[in-house]
Amino acid sequence: MVEKHGGPPLRGRPRRGAGELEASVLAALGSAPGPVTAGWVREQIDPSLAYTTVVTTLTRLHGKQAVVRRRDGRSYVWRAVADAAGLAARRMHQILDQEDDRGAVLSRFIAELPPDEERLLQLELDTTTSAKTGS
Numbered sequence: 001m002v003e004k005h006g007g008p009p010l011r012g013r014p015r016r017g018a019g020e021l022e023a024s025v026l027a028a029l030g031s032a033p034g035p036v037t038a039g040w041v042r043e044q045i046d047p048s049l050a051y052t053t054v055v056t057t058l059t060r061l062h063g064k065q066a067v068v069r070r071r072d073g074r075s076y077v078w079r080a081v082a083d084a085a086g087l088a089a090r091r092m093h094q095i096l097d098q099e100d101d102r103g104a105v106l107s108r109f110i111a112e113l114p115p116d117e118e119r120l121l122q123l124e125l126d127t128t129t130s131a132k133t134g135s
Helices: 020-030 038-045 051-063 084-097 102-111 115-133
Strands: 067-072 075-080
Touching: 020 038, 020 051, 020 075, 020 084, 038 051, 038 075, 051 067, 051 075, 084 102
Parallel strands: none
Antiparallel strands: 067 075
């Protein structure tokens, strides 16, 4: 009997965490010599992956505007517009855009950061502010 939930991973492979495949695809595209095929991406990240899995992931990233594609014969070639960090930042913006009180969400986010990440955020804010004001 095969369990529907919580059963063993298919084909003995450990299941990827949320976003891991997208991050792998973006990393492969980021190292590509230019626009590449889904087959090229598959070879770079895991040749044992189903081709359709890679195409589905690329299509989802295209929907998130993290990659662009153009026709090349009967298929597409793909290029990254955002790296994994850029995609995460885009998701954060989407979440904030859904909230009525962005200030409250940002305040809570900052309050729950570990001290080292809070310092990193402050450093980034200082750097960004300096760059915007030209000082």
